[in-house]
Amino acid sequence: MRALPWISEAQDVQPELEVEITLIQTPESRLQPGSSVAFSLSAVSERLHRHWQCARYCDCNLRVDASQVQIGAHQVVLSRNPHLSSNISEIIYVPAGVSDEGLREVLRAHYLEDEVESWRNRAADKVLQELRAKLSRQEWDLLEVVFGPLQIENWRSLSDTLRDDASYCDCRLQLGDGSALFAHRSMLASADGSEYISSALSWPRAEEDTKLPVDLQMPPDFSAEALRALLDLRYGRARPDTESLLECAHFADFLGWSDATKTIHQQLLEVLQRKSNIDPDSALAVFVYCADSFVAASLPQKLRELAYSCALRWFVAASDEAKRGIPVQARARLHLLSKIRNRFGHICEDIQDYLHACGDDLLEWETSLGPNAPNSARIALDNQWEHWNAMVTELGRMDGASNTSEAWRSRLLERRCAARQTVRA
DSSP states (O other): OOSSOOOOOOOOOOOOOOOOOOOOOOTTOOOOGGGSOOSOBOHHHHHHHHHHHTTOSOOEEEEETTOSOEEEEOHHHHTTSTTTTTOOOSEEEEOTTOOHHHHHHHHHHHTOOBSSSTTTOHHHHHHHHHHHHHSOHHHHHHHHHHHOSOOGGGSOOHHHHHHHOGGGOOEEEEOTTSOEEEEOHHHHSOTTOOSHHHHHHHSOOTTOOTTSOEEEEOOTTOOHHHHHHHHHHHTTSOOOOGGGHHHHHHHHHHHTOHHHHHHHHHHHHHHHTGGGSOOHHHHHHHHHHHHHOTTGGGSOHHHHHHHHHHHHHHHHHSOHHHHTTSOHHHHHHHHHHHHHHHHHOOOOSOHHHHHHHHHHHHHHHHHHOOTTOOHHHHHHHHHHHHHHHHHHHHHHHHHTOHHHHHHHHHHHHHHHHHHHHHHHO
C-alpha cells in the first residue's frame, strides 16, 4: 500500500553538521582573501559582525582626525574592551596617523569570538596579529592610545558583555501584561533583515528619538517567561527549560528566528528520546500542540512521528478519566487515530492525507479484482470500504467540515462504481 509512511519507533538523532564560517572581508580592507579568519564564529559574533559590516544599528562613530571618514560601531560591543568600557561616547576621535584599515581591523576584532573555547578567541587574535605585522610601530601605538593594550585575553566574552551592560539596550519589548524586557536591536534583528523584528524596526515612526529605546509590541499571548527564555537562547546564554519549549517553539517561528527554532526542535527531540524511553507527557504535549496550532507544520517530521506514536500508545492504555484531561480536539484526533491503528494497523500523522492514500489503495484493489475473484475477497474489500467511509465521516464531523467530507465520499463512490464497471466489461 502507498498510504503514508508508517511512524517507526525512536531512532538515534543524527547530530547537526558543524558549519565553518569564514568572515567576509569589508570592501575597505586590504587583507588578502587567504588571510581571512578560518575559525568558526559563535552565532552571537556572526550576527553582530554582519550588522557591523552593513553599518546597521550602530550607535557610535570613530573618526580619524586627518580624514573625513568615520566608521560606525556598537557601543555594547566595544565595551567588552576594559579600556573602553567606561569611556565610550557617540563620537570617538582617533589621532592622526591611524589609517582607515588599521582602525577598521581593530574594530573588527572586537566583533569576533570563537564558537568553541570562546575564552581563547583565536579569531580576534589572528586578525590583530596579522594587522600588527603590517602596521608601523607608531600606528600600533596610536591605536593602543584609543583602545588600550590590544590583548584579547583581557576582553570579556560577547555574551557576558551583552548580559551585563544593560545601559546600551536600545529596544523595549512590550508584553500583553504591561511588562517589558529590554534588548539590543543588533541581537534581535537578523543580518538579512527578513524576519519580524527587522521589519518592525524598519517601519517609519512619526516621532522617532534614537536616544530612547524603540518600543516593539509583542503578541498578547507571549508570556514574559517564554520571551526571557528566547532572549537567553538568542544571546547564547542558555537553552529554554523543558516546560516552556512548545511556547518558545511557537514564538521563535513567529519571530522568524530560525536558529532558535532549530535548537528548540533538537531539544524537544532530546526530551522525547531521553534514555531511549520516550516521555509520554512530553509526547502528549507535542501532540496537543500539533492538533491545536496552525504553525505545528514547522515541527520536524521526526519529532511529530515520535510524539504521535508515543501519544497514541498512551491513549490506548489510558483510563477514560485521564483521556478527559486533554483538550477535546486532541482527544477526538487520538480517538480516530486509535481506530485507524486498530483497523488498519497503521499509525499515521496526517489523518486526511492518510485517508486520501487509503482511498486510492482501495480503488486500486477494486480494479485488481477480476470477475472470477473469490467472494471472500469481495467481502473483505467491502468491509474496508465501510470502515473508510466511517473514518471520513468522523473526520468531517471532528473538523466541522461535514459537507466537505460528504463530497469527498461521493467522489470516491463514483470512482469505485466506474472501477467496477471497468472490471465487469
